Amino acid sequence: MSDAVARLGAGAIALAETVGALAMFTTRVARAALRPRLDRFETWRMLYRVGVESLPIVATTALFAGAIAVVQTGANVVKFRAYEVVGWAFGFSVFREIGPLLVGLMFSGRVGANNTAQLSTMQVTEQVDALRALAIDPIEYLVLPRVLSMVLMMTTLAVIGNAFALVGGIATSWAMLGVDPWVFWNSFAEYVTLTDFANGVIKAAAFGLAISLVSCHFGLAVRGGALGVGRAVNSSVVASAISIFVLDYFITWILK
Amino acid sequence: MIEFEDIHKAFGAQKVLDGVSLTVSQGRIVYIIGKSGAGKSVLVKHLVGLVRQDSGRIRFEGEDITHFTERDFFGLRRRCAMVFQHSTLFDSMTLVENVALPIRRHLGATQREALEQAREKLALVDMAALSDRLPAEVGDGLRKRVAIARALTLTPRYMVFDEPTTGLDPVNAVRVDRLIRDLSDRTGVTSVVVSHDLRSIFGVADRIVMLYQGKVLLDGTPAEFRTSHDPVVRQFVTGAVEGPMAL
Ligand SMILES: Nc1ncnc2c1ncn2[C@@H]1O[C@H](COP(=O)(O)OP(=O)(O)OP(=O)(O)O)[C@@H](O)[C@H]1O
Ligand SMILES: [Mg+2]
Numbered sequence: 001m002s003d004a005v006a007r008l009g010a011g012a013i014a015l016a017e018t019v020g021a022l023a024m025f026t027t028r029v030a031r032a033a034l035r036p037r038l039d040r041f042e043t044w045r046m047l048y049r050v051g052v053e054s055l056p057i058v059a060t061t062a063l064f065a066g067a068i069a070v071v072q073t074g075a076n077v078v079k080f081r082a083y084e085v086v087g088w089a090f091g092f093s094v095f096r097e098i099g100p101l102l103v104g105l106m107f108s109g110r111v112g113a114n115n116t117a118q119l120s121t122m123q124v125t126e127q128v129d130a131l132r133a134l135a136i137d138p139i140e141y142l143v144l145p146r147v148l149s150m151v152l153m154m155t156t157l158a159v160i161g162n163a164f165a166l167v168g169g170i171a172t173s174w175a176m177l178g179v180d181p182w183v184f185w186n187s188f189a190e191y192v193t194l195t196d197f198a199n200g201v202i203k204a205a206a207f208g209l210a211i212s213l214v215s216c217h218f219g220l221a222v223r224g225g226a227l228g229v230g231r232a233v234n235s236s237v238v239a240s241a242i243s244i245f246v247l248d249y250f251i252t253w254i255l256k
Numbered sequence: 257m258i259e260f261e262d263i264h265k266a267f268g269a270q271k272v273l274d275g276v277s278l279t280v281s282q283g284r285i286v287y288i289i290g291k292s293g294a295g296k297s298v299l300v301k302h303l304v305g306l307v308r309q310d311s312g313r314i315r316f317e318g319e320d321i322t323h324f325t326e327r328d329f330f331g332l333r334r335r336c337a338m339v340f341q342h343s344t345l346f347d348s349m350t351l352v353e354n355v356a357l358p359i360r361r362h363l364g365a366t367q368r369e370a371l372e373q374a375r376e377k378l379a380l381v382d383m384a385a386l387s388d389r390l391p392a393e394v395g396d397g398l399r400k401r402v403a404i405a406r407a408l409t410l411t412p413r414y415m416v417f418d419e420p421t422t423g424l425d426p427v428n429a430v431r432v433d434r435l436i437r438d439l440s441d442r443t444g445v446t447s448v449v450v451s452h453d454l455r456s457i458f459g460v461a462d463r464i465v466m467l468y469q470g471k472v473l474l475d476g477t478p479a480e481f482r483t484s485h486d487p488v489v490r491q492f493v494t495g496a497v498e499g500p501m502a503l
Contacts, residue, residue: 039360039361041360041367118348121347122346122347125342125344125347126340126342126344127344127345127346127347129301129306129340129344130338130340130344130345130346131346132304132305132306132326132329132333133304133306133333133337133338133340134333134337134357134358134361134406134407134410135330135331135333135334135358135361135362135410136357136358136361137330141361
């Protein structure tokens with residue numbers, strides 16, 4: 001019993017430590033962003049890498065997310081013969097909620113995890129110290145381009161993802177429910193507003209920021225050699241997922 | 257001039273440096289020797305602020321850098337470059353991009369200009385032909401030469417070399433020795449060199465400092481080392497298996 005309490009307490013302390021360290025890291029990044037000496041070369045490289053890494057999986061995920069949203073509502077649509085709202089139901093749920101959430105989680109698993117692996121490997125092999133020895137600030141040179149690319153790419157991917165989800169939704173409702181694509185599109189275009197769309201894009205940008213900060217922090221804070229790299233990647237993915245859900249909750253609440 | 261004064265450093269319960277003092281005069285080459293784990297790398301990293309002392313004082317060109325912040329150290333590091341013991345080339349960049357990085361970041365060059373200058377630097381260490389390879393595609397010795405070229409890009413007045421000849425073939429080891437000597441003789445660069453390589457040590461050093469059990473065991477000229485009667489120094493110099501040097 002007391003053992004369980006002690007473990008709970010230790011867990012709470014570890015959580016507080018992580019949150020504190022993340023907040024400190026964010027402050028350092030924000031301070032560096034105030035007087036940016038952004039490395040254009042590294043930024044282009046990161047944008048390219050992040051894009052190439054994430055586009056295929058995000059497109060696939062979005063396609064299926066759109067399809068699943070239609071499958072979910074399908075039974076009720078048929079039961080109530082509510083064919084002209086299927087586009088609206090789809091757009092509202094996918095653009096606002098399911099889309100950004102799934103894209104964020106996939107992005108974190110792919111890009112965030114890779115990023116943590118890369119930075120922590122650089123840290124344990126002293127490449128980060130070598131940068132410092134060359135009088136190059138790792139926050140400025142490594143972290144800022146990564147944060148910028150991930151935020152930009154997540155925002156872009158949310159938009160691209162929406163298009164793929166739409167394709168998935170239209171195709172599924174046509175094949176499964178026999179809803180004519182034009183009927184779907186009309187109900188979608190009529191009821192789904194720019195606000196729904198903007199809502200999802202804002203979420204995606206926020207998730208991108210969170211994933212980039214979390215994955216950079218866990219990468220640079222790695223301890224304990226090659227074993228530490230595995231642990232860092234693991235913690236980074238878990239922490240990213242948690243921060244995505246927490247942010248999602250608050251943003252949904254604020255923008256409702 | 258570089259002065260270390262009574263430096264103490266421990267990692268957890270493990271005391272690594274236990275009161276180390278030494279002075280490196282302007283334009284001179286000082287070799288730090290000692291067995292594996294003696295704390296040589298830890299000691300030299302103090303100079304560029306990659307490891308911070310628990311107590312003691314460090315002066316660099318007369319300036320007290322003991323309580324420098326990370327930001328303060330950025331200025332110092334442009335004057336004092338370091339070549340690490342293990343290859344610390346950036347593994348996602350080609351060799352020439354590695355050398356170009358400090359040029360681009362500090363000398364206001366565009367990427368194209370920086371690459372051009374970097375190719376010239378690589379030619380100086382005979383690496384021009386391999387300049388577009390990735391670090392993982394070349395051997396340890398070649399990587400070390402590139403790391404030296406990279407460290408020299410900002411024409412530092414001070415150099416820290418951590419085992420610059422380990423892993424190099426004899427010919428290139430001699431070349432690196434000669435480079436270190438030339439830097440000092442021709443351009444007055446002050447060097448701190450960590451090494452196990454007896455030929456380099458006795459061929460190049462102006463002074464030798466031996467670390468043993470966290471302290472300076474002997475600080476003297478190569479001649480003084482050769483003639484020392486200290487059993488630990490004798491064992492190191494002769495490479496005898498039997499002796500007082502604890503494992
Ligand atoms: N960041 C660190 N954290 C914990 N311990 C460390 C750290 N850096 C060095 N040590 C420990 O300090 C001791 C001295 O290490 P150091 O690398 O200075 O040895 P060295 O004299 O350079 O040996 P070698 O000839 O093998 O390079 C070692 O036992 C090492 O494990
Ligand atoms: Mg060492």
